[in-house]
Amino acid sequence: MVPSELVTIQHYEHLLALLENSDEVKFKPTVALLTGSIPIKQSRLIRKGIQTGEISIVIGTHSLFADSVEFSALRIAVVDEQHRFGVIQRGRFNSKLFYKSSISSLEDAITDKSSKTDDYMAPHVLVMSATPIPRTLALALYGDMSLTQITDLPQGRIPVQTYAIEGSDKGFEDAYKMMMDELEDGGKIYLVYPIIELSEQLPQLRAASADLEVISDRFPGYNCGLLHGRMRSEEKEETLGKFRTGELNILLATQVIEVGVDVPDASMMVVMNSERFGMAQLHQLRGQVGHGTRQSKCILISSTASGLNRLKVLEQSSDGFHLANMDLLLRGPGDLLGKKQSGHLPEFPITRLEVDGNILQDADVAALKILSASHDLEQFPALKLELA
Numbered sequence: 001m002v003p004s005e006l007v008t009i010q011h012y013e014h015l016l017a018l019l020e021n022s023d024e025v026k027f028k029p030t031v032a033l034l035t036g037s038i039p040i041k042q043s044r045l046i047r048k049g050i051q052t053g054e055i056s057i058v059i060g061t062h063s064l065f066a067d068s069v070e071f072s073a074l075r076i077a078v079v080d081e082q083h084r085f086g087v088i089q090r091g092r093f094n095s096k097l098f099y100k101s102s103i104s105s106l107e108d109a110i111t112d113k114s115s116k117t118d119d120y121m122a123p124h125v126l127v128m129s130a131t132p133i134p135r136t137l138a139l140a141l142y143g144d145m146s147l148t149q150i151t152d153l154p155q156g157r158i159p160v161q162t163y164a165i166e167g168s169d170k171g172f173e174d175a176y177k178m179m180m181d182e183l184e185d186g187g188k189i190y191l192v193y194p195i196i197e198l199s200e201q202l203p204q205l206r207a208a209s210a211d212l213e214v215i216s217d218r219f220p221g222y223n224c225g226l227l228h229g230r231m232r233s234e235e236k237e238e239t240l241g242k243f244r245t246g247e248l249n250i251l252l253a254t255q256v257i258e259v260g261v262d263v264p265d266a267s268m269m270v271v272m273n274s275e276r277f278g279m280a281q282l283h284q285l286r287g288q289v290g291h292g293t294r295q296s297k298c299i300l301i302s303s304t305a306s307g308l309n310r311l312k313v314l315e316q317s318s319d320g321f322h323l324a325n326m327d328l329l330l331r332g333p334g335d336l337l338g339k340k341q342s343g344h345l346p347e348f349p350i351t352r353l354e355v356d357g358n359i360l361q362d363a364d365v366a367a368l369k370i371l372s373a374s375h376d377l378e379q380f381p382a383l384k385l386e387l388a
């Protein structure tokens with residue numbers, strides 16, 4: 001499950017290419033793509049294939065947790081960029097993660113001597129994120145999921161240089177100079193905006209469509225393009241294609257490029273009104289550059305001086321878990337059993353998840369050790385008495 005249609009198609013095409021090149025695989029799995037823009041007749045056939053088990057692998061967007069989707073025997077669920085899904089959306093997806101099995105055990109299934117009973121089984125679940133939001137970090141600390149951190153950059157990658165700049169006249173001049181240097185050196189630039197059109201309610205915000213002419217005039221001789229969520233899929237693909245091939249040098253976009261838009265030689269990211277974006281979002285946006293071999297840069301322009309302090313954290317670190325920890329300190333983990341995604345937990349009067357997380361991790365290790373030795377706690381009478 002992937003949060004954006006653009007990335008869903010990329011995953012789908014990549015997986016098909018992998019399977020085509022796997023000559024040693026005798027029985028190749030069937031792969032389907034399920035998104036909101038697939039025609040109704042075709043999506044009905046795909047849903048039927050998922051339900052009967054004819055389709056082995058399905059890659060999709062939010063469509064995967066629609067009421068009409070039923071999995072025959074889901075064994076593995078992979079959620080890419082899981083921080084992009086809301087609390088209620090995650091809950092709806094989790095409700096799909098169980099299926100009825102009419103066999104009582106694998107041994108009985110092999111010998112076919114089972115007295116058939118309805119057991120609910122759960123698949124393995126892998127959730128991935130380059131930016132673990134505080135809520136996710138808190139869930140991991142709670143022991144709800146095991147946590148693996150990949151701390152190294154992919155081989156050959158150079159860390160992105162990040163600059164936090166105040167959006168004053170001088171600040172913009174400095175940013176535009178860095179952009180011109182990058183363009184003259186053959187680079188490609190993303191310019192990211194918080195909104196598509198100018199808003200009377202939020203006059204301080206720069207808008208992507210309104211800035212298209214301004215940026216085109218500022219950088220004569222270089223081609224600019226526009227990409228946002230209201231465009232049709234074909235338009236998005238066409239614009240991205242032009243940016244990939246070098247027909248466009250500057251791409252003005254909204255957060256639609258936050259996840260998985262793969263342009264390896266894009267070498268600079270400039271984010272307008274950066275204080276309007278979450279720390280995780282900014283880290284994710286920054287991750288869209290630096291895929292190639294050249295030194296890439298990320299410029300975070302804040303329209304307020306007070307917003308610079310938070311942006312300086314990103315300037316100093318490219319570690320998603322460190323940034324999530326800082327975010328956790330700033331806004332709290334939220335209500336883990338409800339929908340609230342920030343604030344501190346009243347049920348912890350003497351501890352703070354973000355400060356005392358290591359104690360919880362030690363407790364988690366101890367609990368697993370005890371349970372592996374004795375599920376009924378007979379070997380630990382003092383603990384059993386305390387819990388009773």
